[in-house]
Amino acid sequence: MIKISLPDGSVLEFDGAVSLKDVAERIGSGLANAALAGVVNGQLKDLGVVIENDAEVSIITPSQPEGLKLMRHSAAHIMAEAINNLYPGTKFAYGPALEDSFYYDVDCPEAISTDDLPKIEKEMKQIVKNNAKFERVEMTREEALKKYASDEYKLDNIERAKGDVISFYTQGNFEDLCMGPHVPNAKKIGAFKLLNVAGAYWHGDATKQQLTRIYGTCFANKEDLAAYLNQIEEAKKRDHRLIGKAMGLYEFHSESPGMAFWRNNGVILRNQLIGYIRELCDNNGYEEFFTPQIMSKELWVTSGHWANYADKMYTTDKDGREYGVKPMNCPGALILYKAGLYSHNDLPLRWAEFGHVHRYEGSGEIHGLVRVRGFTQDDAHVFCTPEQLRGEIKECIKFIFEVYTTLGMNFDHIELSTRPEKSIGSAEMWQQAETALENALKELEIDYVLNPGDGAFYGPKIDFHLKDAIGRSWQMGTIQVDFALPESFDLHYIDDKSERKRPVMIHRAVSGSLERFIGVLTEHYAGDFPLWLAPEQVRVLTVTDAANEYAEKVVKELKKYKIRAKLDKRNSKIGAKIRDGELAKVPYQLIIGAKEAENAQVSVRRRFKGDLGTMNVGELAELLLSEIESKELPPVADAKTDN
């Protein structure tokens, strides 16, 4: 007699050993039908696994995240089988499930392109139709190595696998090294679609050979799949490169790959953001600096940038002297610190700089505004005593949180990165710096993930990662503790005993890159910026030419309130003008016809809210200025409005 405990607390009794499938059958035929796998005493297992002792069991179905993941993993195997059938001789490297998709890295004798995906999908459907069973085969490490002696990927994977027993899964005529578990048979994998083809390196190592990565996804049913595909389409519409161009914010041209060209609307947006951060700096004891764009090579040698990033720096020669275009602002700040004389009474010094830096990024790495070769950092360098360090870090974290909260941004995660292989400074300095960052995070009760070995060459850092509309995570703000550069530049301050001491430096940037920040914001808001950021806040529309004169007066009056307003007095119908204004994502449109002109009123239309009725310009200004002042987040678009 064995006892099986279920998640709801009930206990089933069986005469002898039972399979997970038997357990599911006993609970109910519906569940047995939906079952994909099970969890036995906390371990995910195939449905066919036989339980011989008392155990805690739960059944996994497609309605659970684990179920979907498992299904996607099995779908990856079925895709591999299809590829194997269509392209004999293909070697299979690695095929996992992701958060909402799956892929398989293959080494195929023929080039596979997106055009081939329908063919592979068709073959997959055939495999599903034949309903191949997934079966687990176990063998010893030696047997496995022998069996796959001619497949370098399998050998590598076997060597990386833990334990003495190596498991394989077969379905149809395909077999793959795999820990499992899998769905019991091919018909269980639900609705799938292949999405994309791309290159990927073996083990993510750029020095290794490149494989073809084929992406697909799989959902419990057709409806869920359609919803997901629709979501991808919606996310694509938020692409900041398209919105930026359409709204006249910024665009890209081949004359300067990787650097944005900003139009007036984009410059307004930039200036609003800079103005906001500048004001916060003012209120938090920062002073603003501005240092040269181009500085001598010797400076970059001293700072260590030359040794670490010379190939990524833009350089120029004049008068027989070599110069580097700055890739970071910090050396400029270091020069100014060194040129002064500071005592402990002067510290901390919080020096802000909106510096424009250049870094030569690889041609395949640049991407819209989020990865560029020239960008503006809302940078600051804090010089403080070691005793002040932790407090200053906390101030920086709070500063960054304030900005993100105001903008209503979504966090992906916060990361603490420690000493990398290539670094300067002593082990003791690094220890001190890492501890300071860690303690600051802990004291503020902020969750973070550790990223060992990923710090800057001069110090460890906290990075703030935000999520964009398509779910990609982007590193934005950063706080870096630096004992090394004050040493390299031989900085000091005078302490209360008249002795020379070494200050610590914090590098911090809220947006990291203003360009990237604006790219992510564009996608975050889908172009519907909060009123205080919107380049064109109000558009005044005339119903007939007779209202033009009054409309011009309204625009002038709004400008007196510093409200950004434009006039549309084109000779077209009011419906067409409204449509154009909506497509341009203008938050407020004022409809002005004979009635309004006569009564000195404006008819107000708010995007996503519709007609707000009539009021006079003073009342309107009050409404708008309060929304601007409070930095209110914009109303959310309903599902129907997809422009």
Next chain:
RNA sequence: GCUGCUGUAGCUCAGUAGGUAGAGCACUUCCUUGGUAAGGAAGAGGUCUCGAGUUCGAAUCUCGACAGCAGCUCCA
């Protein structure tokens, strides 16, 4: 940087067994003066990314360059 794909009007895209190009939107002009997401007509606009090659003839085929897209790698 790597692999694959792509490059036709301001934008989105069609086209061609190789015979020097087309639509919609936008733009200009005219008619229309219309009240909360598209009024009508006419017109203008292209060295088909660039350079070489094959050919009687190349936007179309080949090679190269440049740029873009997807993913990988990298991101002080």
